[in-house]
Amino acid sequence: MNTIRTLRMTAPTHTVLEGGGFPVRRPSAMGTLMSPFLLLDEMGPVHWDPGQAIGAPAHPHRGFETVTYMLQGAMKHEDSAGNKGDLNPGDVQWMTAGRGIIHSELPQDDFLEQGGVTHGFQIWVNLPSKDKMMNPRYQDIPSQEIPKVTSEDGKVWANVIAGSTLGVQAVIDTVIPITYIHMKIQQDGSHRQVIEKGLNGMIYVFGGTVHIDGKPVQDGQLGILTDGDEVVFEAREEDAEFLILAGPELNEPIARYGPFVMNTREEIQQALQDYQNGTLA
Numbered sequence: 001m002n003t004i005r006t007l008r009m010t011a012p013t014h015t016v017l018e019g020g021g022f023p024v025r026r027p028s029a030m031g032t033l034m035s036p037f038l039l040l041d042e043m044g045p046v047h048w049d050p051g052q053a054i055g056a057p058a059h060p061h062r063g064f065e066t067v068t069y070m071l072q073g074a075m076k077h078e079d080s081a082g083n084k085g086d087l088n089p090g091d092v093q094w095m096t097a098g099r100g101i102i103h104s105e106l107p108q109d110d111f112l113e114q115g116g117v118t119h120g121f122q123i124w125v126n127l128p129s130k131d132k133m134m135n136p137r138y139q140d141i142p143s144q145e146i147p148k149v150t151s152e153d154g155k156v157w158a159n160v161i162a163g164s165t166l167g168v169q170a171v172i173d174t175v176i177p178i179t180y181i182h183m184k185i186q187q188d189g190s191h192r193q194v195i196e197k198g199l200n201g202m203i204y205v206f207g208g209t210v211h212i213d214g215k216p217v218q219d220g221q222l223g224i225l226t227d228g229d230e231v232v233f234e235a236r237e238e239d240a241e242f243l244i245l246a247g248p249e250l251n252e253p254i255a256r257y258g259p260f261v262m263n264t265r266e267e268i269q270q271a272l273q274d275y276q277n278g279t280l281a
């Protein structure tokens, strides 16, 4: 018999200013309940006047992956491995920092000049100890290559960034098994999602309210699921829009300092030293 996942708890978000004034909504750290996710930032939505948009100039990362998913706006990125690209609405950049990368994430020139709305997500996915020093890897996936699917009754829509839903498999290759789905459910619609037993499962709601086992998770809340084989999402009195995230519990110590996430303090000191010596990336 399949066991149904229920809602274990919800966590509120707080708004913080990242990188010199970029407003993000960030769920309270749930520690190992969020494993393997280290961070989930909803960037904006924020309206920039002409000339005002900001991003993150060159900075390093080691030991994990940063995944950027744009809904609105226009960013550009460039890194020390020679990768370069634009991020427009619907595009995803899955950047595996591994041993080390230095990159910048900035508004595109036209966007900066004209102003506009930026909205999107950046999540940090931890790497297991054995993969932390892997070669950096970079997957830049334009919106049109990310599989989209609508349910038979037309009430459920999904953008399948990683993992699978409604019989559709993502195209992005992940180091550890990750589910990352952007889903919309219309009022009175529901969806049954398989999340393999043993994986940590959670949702982040950024529009409306979704019910899990009769309990609401509202706009701006992270909902942590119990273990089980599958979960049923229902949109009752309003439409719901949310991210589904799942992945394995890594069960390893986390040593974290700014843009470096390793297992021990010594490894963090090594990362800082490598960065200072210019040998990180």
Ligand code: FE
Binding pocket: 056, 059, 061, 066, 103, 105
């Ligand atoms: Fe970064």
